[in-house]
Amino acid sequence: MAPRENTFETTPDDSARPTRIVVVGGVAAGMSAAARARRLDESAEIVVLDRGEHVSFAGCGLPYHVGGEIASADALLVQTPDSLRAALNLDVRTRHDVVALDAAARTVTARTPDGDRTIAYDALVLAPGAQAVRPPLPGIDSPRVRTLRTVPDAVTLRGWVGAGARRAVVLGAGFIGLEAAEQLAAAGLDVALVELADHVLPPLEAELASLVRDELTRLGIAVHEATAATAVEPGPEHDVVVLGDGARLPADLVVLSVGVRPDTAVFEAAGIATERGAIVVDAHGRTSLPGVWAAGDAVVSTHAVTGARRPVPLAGPANRAGRQVADAILRPATARPIPPAVGTAIVRVGTLAAGLTGANRAELDAAGIAHHTIHLHPSQHAGWFPGATQVHLVLHVGEDGRILGAQAAGADGVDKRLDVLATSIRGGLTAEDLVDLDLAYAPPFGAAKDPVNLAGMLAANVLDGTLRLWHAADLDDVEATALVLDVRSAAEFASAHLPGALNVPHTELRARLAEVRDAAAGRPVRVTCQSGVRAHIAHRVLVANGFDSASLSGGMLTLRAALGRAADARLVTEEVLAR
Amino acid sequence: MAPRENTFETTPDDSARPTRIVVVGGVAAGMSAAARARRLDESAEIVVLDRGEHVSFAGCGLPYHVGGEIASADALLVQTPDSLRAALNLDVRTRHDVVALDAAARTVTARTPDGDRTIAYDALVLAPGAQAVRPPLPGIDSPRVRTLRTVPDAVTLRGWVGAGARRAVVLGAGFIGLEAAEQLAAAGLDVALVELADHVLPPLEAELASLVRDELTRLGIAVHEATAATAVEPGPEHDVVVLGDGARLPADLVVLSVGVRPDTAVFEAAGIATERGAIVVDAHGRTSLPGVWAAGDAVVSTHAVTGARRPVPLAGPANRAGRQVADAILRPATARPIPPAVGTAIVRVGTLAAGLTGANRAELDAAGIAHHTIHLHPSQHAGWFPGATQVHLVLHVGEDGRILGAQAAGADGVDKRLDVLATSIRGGLTAEDLVDLDLAYAPPFGAAKDPVNLAGMLAANVLDGTLRLWHAADLDDVEATALVLDVRSAAEFASAHLPGALNVPHTELRARLAEVRDAAAGRPVRVTCQSGVRAHIAHRVLVANGFDSASLSGGMLTLRAALGRAADARLVTEEVLAR
Known part of the structure; x- marks a missing residue:
């Protein structure tokens, strides 16, 4: 066994102020913990161990170097051991691969190019992160x-x-x-x-x-x-x-x-409690082992909406949890709990941004949480201002109006709406609260009724029964049992519509109700338009006139997207008509 | 007197369902009220009166037509009386300038090109808006x-x-x-x-x-x-x-x-209650006159943060209040109160966006609300991703941590942060809640610690005493009584610094504390850097070593901006040194 690197006494009492904090993992959670610890305690010895060559690198930037959008790999190295020593007096040791933890002795052992080193700690922060899943396929070990x-x-x-x-x-x-x-x-x-x-x-x-x-x-x-x-x-x-x-x-x-999986085998071997490989922590990041905290991609997190327990491999929550673990270690009396994860994420693909926050449909269904789902396609800013493009929004709200999840895609303004909705979920806001948000409006930036306000109005209308929706998933039922009323213009209708649909533009509906009644022949009327706006107006006219009516959520835009590649087979298009 | 246009009975009981709703003003609040009323009540007669040639026009787009960014004035005409008739069965009458209200008789009188018309109502919605202030200057009536x-x-x-x-x-x-x-x-x-x-x-x-x-x-x-x-x-x-x-x-x-002032003379003459010319309404938009509601720029609003009462001439709140007035008229049992105004606004000036939400310093001071103010200048997205630019943020938080107001300026991402902060104010969130926001992060969109998270961390540090700030407003005092310690690099220091400041880069501070102690000679140390980040680190080192220390909020960037044109006279610049 390698010699113990030092011999100072460990502190057996967790509540005592530690003199040496060892952090395993020098990227998001680990480096945040180390940096915060220094700002809280100038005298502590703070050691960061990382198996890699680099710490504090921009993990989320890696794909962008592959393609060259980030031209120099140096840009990815946000800090170095030297810069961290200079600014924060951190003792950062790279190529230190922790291979053992002895919680009773309060030591970790790291494999280094110069042999194994055993390092004592008073408080230990585990931020080992996750490793890429490598499915056991033939040839997967090809160097390519x-x-x-x-x-x-x-x-x-x-x-x-x-x-x-x-x-x-x-x-x-x-x-x-x-x-x-x-x-x-x-x-x-x-x-x-x-x-x-x-x-x-x-x-x-x-x-x-x-x-x-x-x-x-x-x-x-x-x-x-x-x-x-x-x-x-x-x-x-x-x-x-x-x-x-x-x-x-x-x-x-x-x-x-x-995919990734928590990189926790060493700590499981040391007896730390895990769930499906992820380290179990309390609200302050404390693990089952005394004197050991954990944060980041290797840790079980509770979903803020569904309560589901799983790791959340996201940089933001990892950074913040690392910071809070430092508080828990150094200021246990006043440290705040690490909040459950809302789980907001976004990606850019070409000219499109797409992302989500809170729970999605599958997670809500798995958790048995009843919800309404609405779709809308408003412009990201005033439609009459040059450059207007659509933000495609999906919102899941609970029966009590609570915002449970939201998703968005579009060319512009997607991140903003996700952030407002993520904030709304964190704040426990309801659909009606979304109506009331005073968001920044000038023509280049938004609309007098922002997409988020509109989402709130739509959801509130659904919740109080002003609006009744039908969904793409109901299409088979609707085609079998209802009259589809398409209230778009004749030209829009001609371009692509549902088979058997009656076309009455919404501006003519009041004058042509008898025609609708005849066509329905006692069946319910299921209304559609392009995005859902005109169908809502028509729906209100129909309800006032005694029809059993519902409006297609998100209109033909959402229907086509939900059908995906099956859309062509389900719709009557000009191409079909031309055959 | 002009003939009464119709003779149907008015409804003396406010709670009865109205049969004729008359709306005065056909732009934001008025048209929202009319459109919502129709969606709630297919049978009501809904009449909209406007003195102008156009209704439902894009008032916020007018400057952009002047410069040609919106090339065609037609784009500003979002709806026309004909389109509103077709879609919503609204009776929109332009060139109807309401000159009298008789609340006892439930009539308004409009001046039209064809003479005066008196129009009866069951419910009246006043949305007259505001008119431009014309100061009584010599020559102000010049046609130019x-x-x-x-x-x-x-x-x-x-x-x-x-x-x-x-x-x-x-x-x-x-x-x-x-x-x-x-x-x-x-x-x-x-x-x-x-x-x-x-x-x-x-x-x-x-x-x-x-x-x-x-x-x-x-x-x-x-x-x-x-x-x-x-x-x-x-x-x-x-x-x-x-x-x-x-x-x-x-x-x-x-x-x-x-500036603008509420356009309410006609209604004041009719005895409606006003405050400094703005119509007083209850939480449902009801005025002091029975059967009369009001919304929009002409109405007194309560500030969500300060409680101050004044009109809020903003399109978003006007649109939403108009909609809620329709609910109050047609669904009085379930209508929600119109919320107090957070007052979010933004403007684009060239490549810069600047805006605010909640209360500003002057409003907080006027209301006697104690607060802390912080400044920061983070990148709008990961600094290592191409295109990073600064978002300049100001945040006012209460002693209890509540977000009271926020302001932002920068080239990109300003509207997003304002919207998140506006949502936070509406939701009653605190600085610590801002730390916990899970915002959408991918390198093109944000940072693992978003500017809003950072603002929360900074404010929380101030609130719990981890960080003590000094401000540009304290400069005279600081220069008179303290040592200014500038922890930027020597090159940054040389470019512009405060007279008498000691330059010790933050990476050298731990080794040069004796030098700082000598220079301070018993005086407090007031630290500065470029943006506040390094000064915070240095501040923590100084506090741990027994100094009376504080860190300049927002660093030299904020100081220079706060000094404005006086900055050159207050700073030692390379230009000064070269003389």
Whole structure:
């Protein structure tokens, strides 16, 4: 066994002020904990151990170096051990791979280029992060298959791109996979993107994910959904990625981004409590072992909306939890609890941004939380101001009006609406509260009724029964049992409509109610328009006139997106009519 | 007297369902009330009266037509009486200038091109808006002096720009004045902008307003602050605007935008209760007259933070209040109260956006609300991602941590942070809650610690004493009684620093504490750096070593901006040193 690096006494009492804080992991949570600890305690010895060559690097920037949007890898190195020593008097030790924890002795052992080192601590912060999942496929260890977790990973891939790689396969269309695919395509490679789930960006609802798929396609990326790699066949010139659906994709490089798992084996071996591999912590980041705290991607987090327990591998929550762990260690009397995770995330794909906050439909269903879902497609700023584009919004609200989750996609203003909705979820706001938000309006920035206000109005209308919705998922039922009333203009109707739909423009509806009544012949009327606005107006007219009516949530825009590739088969289009 | 237009019975009981709703004013609040009323009641007769030629026009777009950014005035006409008739069965009557209200008889009288018309109502909604203030100056009635309140106003000014106007004077540097000045400059005119208050955009704190002034100057606009026009001298070729400071500004056109006042004389004459000319309403928009509601720029509103009562001439609150008045009339049992106004506003000036939400320093002081103010200058997205620019943030928090007000300026991401902070104010969130916000982060959109998170951390540090600030306003005191310790690099220090400051870069501070102690000679140490980040680190080191220390809020960036044009006289610059 290697010699103990030092011999000072450890402090057996957790409540005593520690003299030496050891942090395992020097990126988001770990470095935040270390930096905050120094600001709170000038005299503590603070040691940061990291197995890699670099600490405090910009993990979220790695895909952007691969494609060259971040030209220099140096830009990714936000801090160095030297700069951290100079500014914060931190003792940062890279190439220190912690391989053992002895909680009774209050030591960790790190494997280093110079042999093992055992390091004593008074307080230990575990921020080991997550490691990329590597599915056990034939050929997965081909040197052309790379994950994208470290600066050297990004530099290697960037090197291959610079050296003339032409064909890339990205396995996994989550956030990092999408960024990698976008960047590789922007660098001129032929890119194929493979996703096991039914659609790219699986946490996104299908009706928004299809917008992402369309944008990927527009960027020239070949999207393979609902299939997975079954093997990688290495070759002398290039590899071939074989998919479950039989496709064979030649690849000069393969980016593996099918998920991450907490990197906790060493700590599990030391007896720390975990759930499905993630470290269990209390509200202050304290683990089951005395004197040991944890934060970041390796830790179980509680979902703010559903209460589900799972790791949340996001940089923001990791940074903030690390900071709060330092408070818990150094100011236990006043430290605030680490809040449950709202789980906000966003990705840029070409000219599109797409993201989500709170719970999605699947999570709400899994948690048994009853909810209404609304869709809308307002302009990101006043429609009459140049440059207006649509923000496609999905909002899930509870029966009590509480905002449970929201998703958005569009060319502009998506991040802003997600942030307002994330803030609303954190603040426990309701649909009616969204109506009341005084958001910043001038024509270049928003609208007198901001998309978030409109979402609140729409949801409030649904909750109080002013508006009754039908959804794309109801389409089979509706076609079997109801009259579809399409209140768009004749030209819009002609371009694509549901089979059997009656077209009465909303401006003519009051005068043509008898016609609707005849066509309905006692059936319910299910109204649609392009985005849901005109159908709402028509719905109110119909209800006032005694009809059983409902309005298609998000209109034909949402319906088409929800149907995805099946839309052409379900709609009567001009092309169909021309046959 | 003109004949009564109709003879149906009015409803003496307010709680009865009205059969005829008359709305006075067909723009934001009025048209929202009318449209919502129709969606709630298909059978009511809904009449909208407006004195102008147009209803439902884009009032906030008018400056952008003057400069041509909105090329066609048609784009400003969002709806027409015909389109409103077709979609919503509204009876919209333009050129109907309401000149009398008889609340006992439940009638209004409108002056029309065809004579006076008296119109009966069951429920009356007053949304007359505001009119431009016209100070009683000699020459103010020159035809070259125009306000910018209607589509014809914008068309006229646009016409003059197209016909070769070269010199413009804009009187009043509020939101509309700034937009008009920016647009006229963009159209190639020489523009002078005149503001009575000490700085442009008076509701903005001086330390942000100076960024707006700098941008105006960069756009070639001549900014005259702390002065006002005393006369307009009309001439055959052009007018001359004479300022209080003696300047004489030739003008081919003058835009008058020195403020607005509620347009309520007719209703005051009818006995409606007002406060300083604004109609008093209850939480449901009900006025002192039975059967009469009011909303929009003509109505007194309560400030959500300070409780101050004044009209809030903003499109968003007007639209939403109009909608809620319709609820109050048609669904009195379930109508929600109209919330107090948070008062969020923003303006684009060239490449800069600047805005505010909640209360500013002057409003807080006037209300006697104790508060802390913090300044920060983080990047709008990850600093290592291309295109990073600073968001300059000011945050006012109460002693209890409550967010009281926030302001922001910068090239990008300003509207988003204002909206998150506006939502936080509406939700009653505290500084600590801002720390906990899970905001959407990917490198193109934000940072793992978003500017709003950072603002929360900074404010929480101030509230719990971890950070003690000093402010630009304390400069005289500090120079007289303290050692200024500048912890920037030697090069930064050389470029501009406070006289008498000691320069010890923060990375050298721990080794040079004795030097600081000697220089302080018992005086407090007041630390500064460029933006406040390094000074905070240094402050913590100093406190741990027994110094009386405080850190300059927002660093030299905020100090210079707060000093404005006085900065050069207060700082030692390289230029000074070179003399």
